[in-house]
Structures are given as C-alpha cells and as structure tokens.
Amino acid sequence: MSHVDDGQLNALLDGELDDAERREVESHLSGCPACRARLADARRFLDETNVLLGALEPPTRNAEPPALPGSPVVPAPTRRVSTTAKEVAIDLDGATGKSPAIRLPPAPGERAPGPPAPPVARPRRAWPVREIAWAASIVVTFSVGYLARGLRRPPERNASTAAPSAGAVPAPAHRGPVAGPDTGRRERGGARAAPADHHTGGAAADAAAGAGNRPAVGGEAKPANGAPSPALDATSMNGISRRLAAQPPPPAPAAVAPPATTAAGELSSEASAGRGAQLAAGPEASPRQPSARTHAAAPSAAGGFVRVPLDTAVAHLSGSVRLIDGMDPARVEIGPANLVSGAAAGLDVVRLIYVGPRGVRIVLDQQRLPTASVADQSGGQGVGLLYGDTLVTTSGATTRIRWLTAKNFWVSLSAAMEPDSLRALLDRVH
C-alpha cells in the first residue's frame, strides 16, 4: 500500500481501525521507517494534547451536579448548592429555599463518602420524607418546650395541665413534663431550621401548638385543626404562645418549608427581641444547652447562612473583615461555602448584606483562605483566581465581582447593578 496518512495513523492510535484496516496499516508500518517516524510524531502530539487539555479542568466545587430547572429527575442525595452566577442571583433575591437550583446542605455526617448515587425519578419539588420528618420533629419539640416550661412553673399543676393539652390532639402525652433537657437541644436545632418569614415562623409554631405532645417521629407536620385549644390558652400558654397559636393555620407546605439561608438568623434575632428568648434561652427549658443566640454565633457548615454579630464574623476571618466604606451592613451572616459560587470548599463564608441606594441589596461575601488553597489552581480548594485577578460576571440584572486580596481574602461583591456601578462600589471595599 501507499504511505499511511495522518488520519489513519491517528485512527490507529485511537483504536478506531477495524481489524482489516489495522492489519494493513501495521503491515505497511513494519516496512516503512518514514511512516513509523510519523506514527511516533502522531503519538507524541496525541499524548501532549491530552496533557495540555488536562490542564483545563473546571474548578471542582461540588461532586454532584446541581438540580436541573424543569427536570423531573433529581439525583436523590443531591443537596449541593449554587455554583453559577445565576443561582447566586436567585440567592440574592432571598428565595434560596424555594430555588430549584439551591438545595439543603448536608447534615453533619449524613453524606457518606463515595460516588453519588444514581438519580431517582420523583416529582421535582417533593420534599424528601426525611427532611419533612426532621422539620416536623423540630416543630413538635418547640411546642414541647412551651408546654414543658409552662407546666413546670407550677409543679403541682402538672397532672392537670398535661391532660388537657394532650387532649387537644389525639396523641400520647408521655413526653410532656419530662422533656425539659432534651427540649433545649431540639429548640436549638429549631432555631436554625425555622422558616424565614414571620408568617411561616408563626405557622410552624401554630402547627406545633396543634401537634401538642406528639412524639417527634417521622411524618408530615400538619397545621393545627382550626382554632387553638382553649385548654392550652387557659392553662399553660403564656401571652406569646397565645399570639402564635391565634394565627391562622397555614397551608401544609408552609409548615414543612425548608430552612432558608437566612432562616436561623431571622429567628435568632427575634429570640433576642423577646418572642423566642423565653423559648430557647430560658434556664428552665434547657439548663445545659446554650441559647439560640449562642448557637447562632458559632454556626457550622451544615446549615444555611446564620446571622451573627460583626465581632463573630471578624473573629472568623482571623481578625479582619472587608467592609464597604461609608455604609453600614444591614446583616452579618456566616454560612457554608457550598452556598456561594466560587467560594473555597470547606471554609465558611462571611456574608455582609448592605442595602444600597433605592433599596438595592448588596452582598459582600468573603473568606480568609489558607495560602495553600490559593496556590492550588488545579481544583480542590482552589478558587480559580490569582492575586490581582478580578472576575466580573453578569447574569440577568445581577453583576458579581470576585477577587483575591493580598491577605488571602477571597471576596465576592454582587448586586443588581450595572458592572460599572458595582466596580465603583468595589473601590470602597476595604
């Protein structure tokens, strides 16, 4: 045969020749040094191409793919969050809990190492039973906290009050008066998990009041059956809980709404304002457990964003925080990196939320990176930026600018602004 062309040589190297073609080419190569030399060249080009392309690995942030908008298929264990600017934009709108692209972060120790499980077909917005059960248990323990506290204050009335409150729902009452210490721990979880807005917060408590002393087990949390129980009002509930119980029962999905990123922060701030303070911080309710406020000050990466005092955020960033000059942050939060696109995995993100002109919400996210992670550009914890890089992305009306500072701060500034306006704001970040 005539000389082998480069296409055939590459096909040989790629294993794309059928047996007859391969035999013919190999037969020619055995007697043709020129073609063997070209084969060697082709192999070198192939190998080098693979090495070069291997340098272009996308940043590895999350092992599992995000939920697909509009898809009927959701990978069962997927709880990863936001990786794109678009998803962050959803996050900025405060609709994190409702976003199809943003899911609950894993509970501690929940996700086992290993490859992600295959997808399981299910309705997209259906909440996993486990999460519903979790939410329900929190809701129920809230009510246990109320009741146990009210019941314990006049000890001699325990027997008489436990019975009517148990009578409010057809459920066993055996956990009522003895649930004190456990209640504190559960309330702490509840503070992190409560729905963000006031209505659903009240709704959850309402559902809890209706649930009475039902043991905290799996199953859907249901709203109370109509009006609050007179027995509860008369005997064990203080004014606050009466107000909560008097709110109309919510639709079922609201009662089992997942925690939004800001949910725990909302509740902890309300706790300090009064409503929850007696719930979570009361020594009788939980003598051994820290208060909800204490818990909020030391969040773990397992939850969403948690409101914290600025001092806590500064301490989290090793003593220094980036602020926007001339503006006061409306909120300071800490949350897990997997809620923030581009953030280094495994490090909590400090989020400062400002309200700019015309009510524009401005979000300043930051992490203090270990030096090693900055150097690791091939993935892992690398954030895909180098010192001096400024990455500007736009998605819809939202602009996002990310950069690395000399002090190993990964900073992300985003708002629904024109890029130029946001860049002007960037110059005020110090």
Add this chain to the structure above:
Amino acid sequence: MYAQYHASLVRLLYRRTGDPDRAQDLVQEVFVRALEAPPANPKPWLFAVALNLARDDGRRSVRQGRKLELLKGEHAGRAAPPPDEAYEADERVRGVRAALAQLTDTDREALLLKAEGFNYQEIATAIGLAPGAVGTTLARARRRLVDAYRAMERGRDVAR
C-alpha cells in the same frame, strides 16, 4: 442522562468558554432543551447543542460587550505577586487556552469531544463531519494545538 453527562458537559464547556459559571449555565440550558425535545440519541445531541450554545454565546458576548472579563492587575494596589507555583499553573492554563483559541471551531470541537471519550462516529455525528474525516481532523488539530502552545512558550521564554 443528566447524571451521566453532566460532568463531561461542564468540562467540555469550561474548556470551550474558559468560564466555569458560564459553563454551568450553558449545561443547564442544554438539559432544558433536552427536556423540551428529548433526543433519540442523547450523547451526540447533548454535546452538539452544548457546542452550538457555546458558539452562540461567544458571539453574543462579544456583541453585547458583556464578555467575561479577566482583568489582570486592576486592583494592583491590593495585590501581591502570586506564588511561583500558582503563577506557573496559571501560565500553563493561559497558554493552553490561547493555543485552543487558534484552532478552527471544527478542530477545537473534535479535540474537546475526543477528550470526553467520544469515538470517531460520535464526533462525526456531533459536529457534522464525515466519519472518514475525523482521523484527519484530529491529526491536524493535535498538531496545531501542540505547535501553537510551543510557539507561545518560546515567545514567553524570549520575553523573559
């Protein structure tokens, strides 16, 4: 389908666009389209749509002036010199990206699809080549990529 091809599509589009966020967005768009009109032969279809979207996105980005910007040294006042290793890695990525950019669409896409494990028939289907032309296309693309990268490395060494 989603679990099977998601990571591969993200990698391909990241290599094609250079922007991980954009790659994720485009992959979402690919699957949205797949849901709207489920393809009979998903693999080449998904990747063909992905590459088409990347091409369109690149043109639109240039037109609208909202192309991803990687602005070196804009905040030089805050920046410190990068560590050597990171600098080297970054140089390599830039070099490969620039070398890829010198290829024709067909050559580049054939390379990227091959890197995702496509066989010649699948490459031919995805980018509209004759199956017999794939080997030649890949041979040319590989040689040009390597040559372009080496030329850039030489230029950088001279500049130093």
